[in-house]
Amino acid sequence: DYGNTATAEDKQDYLEKDLTVSVDITSVAEDNVLNADESTSTVAIKGTVGGDAKAGDMVTVTLDGKELGSAKVVVGENGKLEWTLEVDGSTLAGATVNDVEATITISDDYGNTATAEDKQDYLEKDLKAEITITSIAGDNALNATEVKPGTMVEINGTVGGDVKAGDTVVVTVDGVKHEVTVNDDLEWTLEIDGSVLAGAKKPVVTADVVIKDKYGNTATATDKDDYIIPTLDVTITIDSVNGGEPITGEEHDANTPIKVTGSVGGDAKEGDTVTLHIGKNTVETTVIVLENGELGYIVDVPAGMFEPDSNDGFSGDITADITINDKYGNTASANDEKDFDTIGSVITGGTSGDNLHGTGYNDLIIGDVYIESKNVNVNLVLDISGSMSMREVNPENIHLDNGHTSGQLTLVDKDGEETHVEFNSIDHLSSLLGYYYGSPLGFSVYDPKFTLTFPDGTTQTINDVYKDIGVVSRIDSAKESINHIVENYGETLNHEQLSNLKFSLITFASQVDGVKEFHWDFGKNTLVTSDGQTIADYLVGVEPLTGPLSQTDYDTSLVAALNGFTNTDTSNIVYFVTDGMDTIGTNGQQFNKDWVVSQTGGNIDKYKPTIVPVAIGGTINNTPEAHDILNQIASLGQGYKPDNSGHSQVIISTNTDQLDDAINNSFDNIISGNDTIHGGKGNDFIVGDTLNNDWLVQQYGSGHTHMADLIDSGVTLSEVLFTVAAKEQGVDIDKLTTKDVYQFVIKHQDTLVIEGDNPSNGLDKIFGDEGQDILFGSGNNDILTGGTGDDLMFGQNGNDILVSDSGSDILFGGNGNDIFKLDVLATDEKTVTSIQDFEKGDSINIESILDANLSLDDLLSHVSSAEVDGKDVNIVFDDKHKVELKDIKNVYSELGTSTSEIVTQLFNNDVFTNHH
Secondary structure (H helix, E strand, O other): OOOOOOOOOOOOOOOOOOOOEEEEEEEEOOOOEEOOOHHHOEEEEEEEEEEOOOOOOEEEEEEOOEEEEEEEOEEOOOOOEEEEEEEEHHHHHOOOOOEEEEEEEEEOOOOOEEEEEEEEEOEEOOOOEEEEEEEEOOOOEOOOOOOOOOOEEEEEEEEEEOOOOOOEEEEEEOOEEEEEEOOOOOEEEEEEEHHHHHOOOOOEEEEEEEEEOOOOOEEEEEEEEEOEOOOOOEEEEEEEEHHHOOEEHHHHHHOOEEEEEEEEEEOOOOOOEEEEEEOOEEEEEEOEEOOOOOEEEEEEEEHHHOOOOEOOOOEEEEEEEEEEEOOOOOEEEEEEEEEEEEEOOEEEOOOOOOEEEOOOOOOEEEOOOOOOOOOEEEEEEEEOOHHHHOEEOOHHHOOOHHHOOOEEEEEEEOOOOEEEEEEOOHHHHHHHHHHHHOOOOOOOOEOOOEEEEOOOOOEEEEOOHHHHHOOEEHHHHHHHHHHHHHHHHHHHOOHHHHHHOEEEEEEEOOOEEEEEEEEEEOOOOEEEOOOOOEHHHHHHOOOOOOHHHOOOOHHHHHHHHHOOOOOOOOEEEEEEEEOOOOOOOEOOEOOOHHHHHHHHOOHHHHHOOEEEEEEEOOOOOOOHHHHHHHHHHHOOOOOOOOOOOOOOOOEEEOOHHHHHHHHHHHHHHHOOOOOEEEOOOOOOEEEOOOOOHHHHHHHHOOOOOOHHHHHHOOOOHHHHHHHHHHHHHOOOHHHOOHHHHHHHHHHOHHHHOOOOOOHHHOOOEEEOOOOOOEEEOOOOOOEEEOOOOOOEEEOOOOOOEEEOOOOOOEEEOOOOOOEEEOHHHHOOOOEEEEEOOOOOOOEEEOOOOOOOOOOHHHHHHHEEEEEEEOOEEEEEEOOOEEEEEOOHHHOOOOOOOOHHHHHHHHHHOOOEEOOO
16 A cells, blocks of 8 residues: 565576386296296296386386286396396286286485386297097907018007197007108008017007197197907818718709708807808808707708719718908808718619619619510501601701791792792791692692792792602601611511511501511511511502591501410510591590400400500691590500600600601610610719629529529519628628629629620610710620710620710720720810720721711821821821720731821721711
């Protein structure tokens, strides 16, 4: 209020003081990475400070908001202010956030305060390794093949974790380390010899892998795996074959089941396969549980498979095999072998002609018990009804070009008109030609020239059916066959039998037309009538009837034949030759068998005739009723069998050219001693005639002096043989087998087999069939055929034919003009045929390699070489068939030395033929 003003001033200087500080975390665990080792040990957190910080200041480090500790600032070697805090690595490893924070706070005397912070994150780095052994040898099992030295097996495995391609795996086997490399698929494989694993002290494999990273981590992984060495074992035995009994020839031929039993063991199990080997045959069966609870097998094997090949053809062996497998690839096999025995049969024929068939094993076959030279009475009944004038064409005479069998037949009649007929076979064509050209009148409305057109368009012309093919009447064929029957009797019967031969020709149609008696004329060597007319000349005038009496009545003609016999001690034979049906009935039946029997007054039982109906032409085959009638006729005769295999049998020949052969084949079964013998398989001993019966009867010791008397007493030849063989061996007869008898005869063959010279011995046909056979012919004209195998053939006396058709055979012709037929020359195998007694009059038939136009040049073209060896000549045909002619220089001394000279001389001496 008073307006005063006052002023005063003062000055004071001052200092401005500020305070700065900085902090820096330079590392956590040196590289800001916490490795696995550091996580479990003490690590350092380091840093620096700046600003106004000074030594002695404190830096506080926190983690997850918690203080880890404080570190004092120091002056480092480089003059910098540094700090270091050591902490447990596990604390860092266990942090929620991998972030550490460093804080520093400083102050001065002036009251300034400065604070600085820094954060530093860090990484946690660990390293993992995984390893697995996935397989050893594929399945952790070493089979029998894999343990063999040189067999490489694999140990395989995988890796995982941080293991990578290129890393090394160490595989330890039996203490030995093997390094392998991990591939891109993180797999590894060690190839090692299986025998190393098999020989290890312990069946364990170890695999290790060790890896490291740049952070100092190391990871290791290990795996172990064991393996096994499984083994597989099997055993097998054959316990029995046929219960221990020999297999018989009858069982073999009938294919009778033969029981084979056996046992298995080891690791075999139910259902495993057992294979039996019998020769070339195999049979499979399976393992079963037997009644005793053990494992084994039981199987039925067809007897035909058992072919003996040892012990002279009486024994063989059977092998049983078993092979098993397991899941590890092991295979085990076992086998066993057992012998089996076989026995054939002792087969003896009767006194008449027999068909004897051996079994598949070693047989002893004797053609005749003893020789019975019966006289013969023949009543041949010949049908001369109208149908016998029919003419026929033999299919075998028809030869079509290029193998054609079907086509079209074109005929032209007298007016020039053509007829076309299709045919589908040669037989069909034969029937057609018979129909068109077979008129009983001997002529046809068709020209003999005809044309055949084949499916491919080609043609063939037959200029004259009568000349080029042939049309023959049934009656002419029948006449020709009758003439051959007569010839056969002349060759077969002995002088006494021919002197006493009674032969009647009974012709018939609607009734008996005539009966003509014949006897044997030794001058003309044929049958003649009482006035000396030969049967051949007589037959010229026998022709089929015509008109109302040309029908056919079997009943009356058969009665006439059966009532024509007068002697019970003769072989009485009826041939009944016809071509058609019985067209005239008796008491309401076409053929009345009962009426025939009633009209013969017991003569059938009294004279015991063999009755052979012979049917010619095609009618019978196409007419079952006609066939049945002929069977009824045959059934009235001796030795008839419903299967038509007996002595009384129906012969049907649809082809008239076959009639002659058919009748003569039947003839062999009828006439005493004409045997047909087939050895069958096996090594057979075959005698066409009797044995040395005098010696056998003497050894038998019955008081009889003749075999015929002994047989009549009820004893069989087989019983005689068994008894004599048992006496020699000093054993009971019931302990002998056919094998013992067979071997007894082999041992005494020089005594038992004698050469006969009696024509009554019969004309035997002996076939060794398979096996190595010994064949003896009879004292007559025989045919011996060895069959397959190396055979020994003795023709004995008579004009024999010895056929070597397979194998290396030894041939003895014996006395007589023999033919050695070498069919073996046409086979592919290498053979040696030895002819032991070639004599003048003998010949070698080589038709198997040369046709009918035999010439010396043709023969030489097949001869590879010929040489003289002492008194022998050896000829080789076609480089594979050697023929030895023993002692032939005793027969033909001038043979030369070269192949050409030798063969030429033999050829000029008619040694070689190509026809019989």
